[in-house]
Amino acid sequence: MAAALAALSFVLALLIAPAARAQAIRVTDIAGREIVLAQPARRIVLGAWVSLDALSLIHPDPVGLLAGWAEAGANAIQPAILRKKFPAIDSVPVIGKGSFETISIEAVIAQKPDLVLLSRFDAFRFGAEVAPGLDQLAAAGIPVAIVDFFLDPLGNTEPSLRLLGKLLGRETQAEAFLAFYRQHLAAIESKLAAAGGSTRPAVFLHAFATRPECCFSAGPGTIDGFIRLAGGHNIGAEKLTAPVGQLSQEFVLTRNPDLYVATAISDGPDAGLFALGPGVTRERAAEGFAKLMQRNDLAAISAVSRSRAFGLWHLFVHTPVHLVAIEALAKWTHPELFAGLDPQATLDEINARFLAAPLEGTFWTGPPARR
Template identity: 40%
Template sequence: MPPRRAFLLSLAASLGPAGPARAQSWPRRVTDLLGREVTIPAEPRAVLLGEGFQLLNMALVHPDPVSLLAGIGGDLQQVDPQSHAAFRRAFPALARVPRLTAGVGQPLPAEAALALRPDLVILSAWQAASEETRRLLEHFGTLGTPVIFVDTFQDPLANTPRTIRLLGVALGREAQAEAFARFHEARVESIRARVAAAGVGPKVLFTAFPGRWDCCWAAGEGGGGEFLAALGARNVAAGLLAGQRGGTLGLEQVLMLEPEVYIGTGLYRPGDSGGLQLGTGAPAEVAAASLARVLRAPELAGLPAVRAGRAHGLWNFFAGTAINVVALEAVARWVRPDLFGDLDPAATLAEINRRFAALPFEGTYWVSQGAPQ
């Protein structure tokens, strides 16, 4: 999917090798995902969350993440209102948490952020490059307020365990964070080991929001491209895009690529007939009908992947959340069924819900061609 800021507008940390999680005393010194050493003086009670989607990740390590919030970015509520509504039902206090931005891609307003007097600020790595963030860091630095950067979007498979471990130490939840990090690492490493012993995989086209965006925004090295690389698949859009992480292909290019597998992403919006309907709260029959409808588009209907019944849909916001390993397993089954026919992403998600998630992920998050409607 496109770089996070532009994309959304259009719609341990280095904590050392994994080992037994040990509770640390305060203050704590951590290294964040940008390599910054940060001291957290006391257990946080007022967290400013610069990206709303990180609430989904906090909920994997803390049983009541909303109780810690002093403020939150507005992206989750704007672009995935179903997930936001689910959190509000489970944690009604979320309705009283100040929202610092009206939508996505907006810089955090310094005056409003400072007025909340947070004792910890959590930002996403994609937010680091802006001038507004640089000034915000200066202001919080003057006050002695710790700021850490996390990442489950720019390099998801590598940085998700590091981010979860960082959150665990920062929030005083080391044991649960370590358990999830190991859970994630074990599954990714098992997949990589099988791929290393196999040959090259099939040609795959991975696009964002078919049926909602004009044809066709394709993944490069990012936005699903990481999954294809990890699986040894051939990303047919690689080398054809203006941006490294992804970009637009013309209709003629798409038809000439002849992918053997097609994957598109989508988002559930009740009552909306556009695009793939996938995500929190999405009924299975609605998801299946949306895929069938999308695949009738001229740019997709004639693809070899579609004719062969190898077209699939995936919740767009697996990109940016720590449960991305579920998406990796689903894509692995689709792309290389000979290697990964035994994987069960539904069971993996169920285990995440049972062992880790303060709010279970409930809905239809992926769908395949021919699913019952």
């Protein structure tokens, strides 16, 4: 009898083993690296420049997933967004700031995560080679997945969010948001196509506009894709070869853009001058933007004098919620064509249907009222 039971157990083990292996999660990240998890990730270390908004879109408790994070870059403002609903955000271990090279690999390993998430922007900051610390994590048996919502957001948002859905066991939620995302972007593209392509107004994206020097802007990638999808032409891409860089004021004035867009955030040393983002009131945003437009170097831009100037939350460049920024840009770039477009209604629906921690505040503003 004992021998028969042993044989039966052996047969059952052979039958169960392939099934167990089949349940393993196997994905390929946007850097072409294979990641294998035995089960959905429940303890995650979040690297710099990986916005927690992406997790918040598909998981009801994104903070509860965190075993540690690099509190910097796109993440610097996250506590303000999440603290009200998830006060535990202040207890998440900080394992680095600024960039991947500041992260203590030993501290990451000590947290015993089952997954580390890195931004492609940070992981490949060392050039063609991936950050060397990944070898140490691999040796410790800790999987690392690389995502991208910044360098090529229009190309990588869908695969990155789909990847997260699989790794977290939240595929249904990820696909639901991506269907919403595709529908809204396709509506803009189809309307532009129906209009015969229309003209492409020249757009000057003035990043972190409160800085005293002019003019930090966007090159190829990042928000350049947003401007193009919205039917505009980014003048920064004419001069810059990197995703971000400096334009001369002379170039901007000579180029005479049709539309001026200033970006700002809600925290940091310059937020007292002009702020947009979580917790910022409409009045504060409008007042700061009006003062910014009085600056001599900016007032000389004809788009400003013609009330074709707007403000946009800078951190849209790090979150899949950037589709709201694209809608705003489309409405500003082609006001008649997109008169019926309502970015606020889109953000309200995202808050209601998807985000575990809603984005509440003022995320764009318009030109000051003429006197």
